[in-house]
Amino acid sequence: MSIKILKGNIVYSETSKKLKTCYGYLVVDGELIEGVYETLPECYQDYEVKDLGDRIIIPGLYDLHLHAPQFPYRGLGLDMQLMEWLDTYAFPTEARFSDLEFAEKYYDRFVQEMAKNGTCRAVIFSSIHSESTKLLMNKMEQYGVGGFVGKINMDMLCPDYLNEGTDKSLEDTERWILETKDKYDLVKPCITPRFIPTCSSGLLQGLGKLANKYNLATHSHISEDIDEMKIVHDRYPELDSDGEVYDKFGLLTNRTVMAHCIYPTANEMDLLKIRGVTIAHCPQSNGNVAAGIPPIRKMLNKGINIGLGSDISGGYSLCIFRAMSEAVYLSKLKWLESKKKDDFLSVAEVFYMATKAGGKLFGNVGSFEKGYIFDALVLDDSNFYVDQENLTIEERLERIIHLGDDRNIVQRYVSGKKY
Ligand SMILES: [Zn+2]
Incomplete structure (x- = not known):
């Protein structure tokens, strides 16, 4: 004892x-x-x-959604729209993480900053690169930040220099899973399609099989943006929502965390509840990207588990106190928008989201x-x-x-x- x-x-x-x-x-x-x-x-x-x-x-505080390769340019381009921002900052910087020296330097600072800001566990996107993703996982174990890390997957609608191709994306992912799944005490690999627009149905299907085969957590974005949802609807006109697409490929389980969920349909909310999916609410990013205000009260009333995320670098602050504060703030705007019907969030509720609700994803x-x-x-x-x-x-x-x-x-x- x-x-x-x-x-x-x-x-x-x-x-x-x-x-x-x-x-x-x-x-x-x-x-x-x-x-x-x-x-x-x-x-x-x-x-x-x-x-x-x-x-x-x-x-401990838990950050349920952030992009490690976006750490170098947090706080930049906040006056741009999403597509311009992706082309100017996100994609070119992400490509630099093929360089292990660059990755080592930035991931060291990144994980130390997360620790300094009180994050005890997190769910993190890295880049498409397996080797630098392993470096990130090593740093997390070293500095005591637990959680799930995903080598991301893309095989369409992205710059050529980040397009892995379907077969290579799945092969690289499975090799990386085998190399990392039993290696760490605090960190585990996680299946991470970037989002539906950049993944073919063949890739999503393969990733669903890997998640199931190795019993892994799954992490992505859901119903975040009207343009994004239109691309998904054009590709899958027979399905109701992003949620139904992920579910078709076996990617919605009680080990799944999905960021944003700003425009869920009624059926989609029911599906998320039935599958036991956790939503990562990222209020700072929702405002910065001007994507919209998610119906957090409605989702809570449905019984959906909701934690908080910094969404570096759609959000610029790693500190989950900021996410708590801004979740209250954003919920007041939603309250006004709903003609004062959807009650805003209390301090007890946002604290619960940042601690116990987010923590559920990692166990007790x-x-x-x-x-x-x-x-x-x-x-x-x-x-x-x-x-x-x-x-x-x-x-x-x-x-x-x-x-x-x-x-x-x-x-x-x-x-x-x-x-
Ligand atoms: Zn994100």
């Missing part, structure tokens, strides 16, 4: 409705949460207690309930100065969500280990 005891202001979610708070003790046995206690039970009296004073302890992480794996952040909000002592823990957390950044994160734990 390896017992660790932290003392401080503890906040976590059991449900999306209400935050659980306690000034007291968090007891961890190995990598598993043993319990949260106001008074330390008798049986732990002889163990050392790490007293964090007035600091706040929360579960994202809460401090007994038996959960111990992923956590220790937060220090003393730089806000004003009125700390008159605020509740809930209010202090709300202020960190809206004003906080990496400077407020003083410790990060992943699978019970401090990084």
Whole structure:
């Protein structure tokens, strides 16, 4: 038995409705949460207690959608429309990740920045290149950022220099899966078609088979943009939505995470719920790309699991506090748009999305309930100065969500280990 005891202001979610708070003790046995206690039970009296004073302890933050090769040019081209931005920044930079020296340099910085911003696990697009994707996975294991990484797949509607061809795309992907699926403790390969427009039906079918054969997570974009959805509809006029196309090829499972879902049909929402798909809501990117505001309240009411994503570099900030804050902000615009029918999101709801809902994808992480794996952040909000002592823990957390950044994160734990 390896017992660790932290003392401080503890906040976590059991449900999306209400935050659980306690000034007291968090007891961890190995990598598993043993319990949260106001008074330390008798049986732990002889163990050392790490007293964090007035600091706040929360579960780890999870980033469910981002593009690692887009890290070098985050914050650029935000005044462009999507296609111009892809041609100017996304595709040419992605091509540079065939160069392992370039990949090594940027992925090292990228993973360190994710860690600094409190991300404990993430679901990440890399590029089409297997070798640099392996470098990215190595860096994540090294710096203690867990999750799923996908070598992406494209065989049409992309520049020639990024077109892999169907057979080569599938062969490279299977080889890379075999090389990486049992190699790491924290990181796993993930099936990652870029999105339906850039993948032929042969490629999507092959990827569905690989996801099923190796029991892997699947990650892509869904119903993000009117133009994108038109391409899909023209190609599959007999199907209702992006969701039905992915489902036709076996790519919607309870191991699937789909980014955005801005224009889901009623049938598509039912399908996502039935298949147990998780949606990655990326509010900063939705605004930057001017794609639209997703109907988050409607999807939550359907019972669809929704986490948060930074969508680097449709979004420019790696910090999931930003995603929480902007999810609230965007939901207020949606509330107005719905003539005040679709209630906006509460602090408890966005916190739940960033922790327990996002964590579901990786197993039992994202809460401090007994038996959960111990992923956590220790937060220090003393730089806000004003009125700390008159605020509740809930209010202090709300202020960190809206004003906080990496400077407020003083410790990060992943699978019970401090990084
Ligand atoms: Zn994306």
